[in-house]
């Protein structure tokens with residue numbers, strides 16, 4: 414599949430995260446310091462959506478039970494050895510957000 418266009422950069426305000434659906438995958442796009450981060454929109458704890466959770470610094474807090482994850486790595490901020498949220502390579506070009514959903518970079 415490779416990179417697919419998933420959103421317009423203008424949809425994503427600074428310090429916010431939005432959810433987009435690509436096929437059957439819900440992804441979370443986060444913008445911080447004018448950088449883009451893309452990860453699966455599903456908490457590894459019990460599967461809740463992360464969208465709608467509090468986003469502070471580079472940390473998204475799951476709205477279900479409060480677990481916190483670094484959007485740059487997908488790992489829990491309390492347990493870096495735990496099961497991470499899959500993170501995807503992404504970029505912005507000509508006002509569009511592109512994400513490669515084929516190979517999360519934090520999974521071996």
Ligand code: FES
Pocket residue numbers: 456457458459460461475476477478479480
């Ligand atoms: S489902 Fe996210 S913390 Fe429980």
